[in-house]
Amino acid sequence: AQRVTQPEKLLSVFKGAPVELKCNYSYSGSPELFWYVQYSRQRLQLLLRHISRESIKGFTADLNKGETSFHLKKPFAQEEDSAMYYCALLTGGTSYGKLTFGQGTILTVHP
């Protein structure tokens, strides 16, 4: 069965420190993964997708099929990175764009 696991509910770092939000998945097909972010009082929005191999707001994520992971990383965290982060896996056929989300990680960056 498809599943997305984010083992950390809460993650706290200081400004300027590296940050890594963990995401592991279970899926029998070829995985397509995303990170979504929700800042305080804002709607949930796409941060990045693995297929694009992009860096957004200094964040990167590499798909590791061997470890079935898609961890989100940033070398120097900023206070404005404080938010809820969700990892998501495309499931149910690519036509529908159906996503399975993880439990979410609340990131707090302290000054």
Next chain:
Amino acid sequence: DVKVTQSSRYLVKRTGEKVFLECVQDMDHENMFWYRQDPGLGLRLIYFSYDVKMKEKGDIPEGYSVSREKKERFSLILESASTNQTSMYLCASSRRTSGTGPETQYFGPGTRLLVL
């Protein structure tokens, strides 16, 4: 700019009431989704629709139904609200997946429902 709107930000209902949550998108998207968001559980898909009058169950459809009579509007219905349906409800929409890969889901602001 894609806009997904939800009819209410906050809603308070009594147990047993029939509840309608409305979602409208203005970008001609084929796919629309209803999720509930609960602390520690993340987002869980209730229902989705890939075309007018078409619907598919998500992971937690029990106690819910949906309606999509027009392309831009996707309604979530709680036939008889219960206290365990107290939650944040998020609507999202996306284009049908193209050859370039999966499309982004765009989310509404959410409706916080309290069932007493």
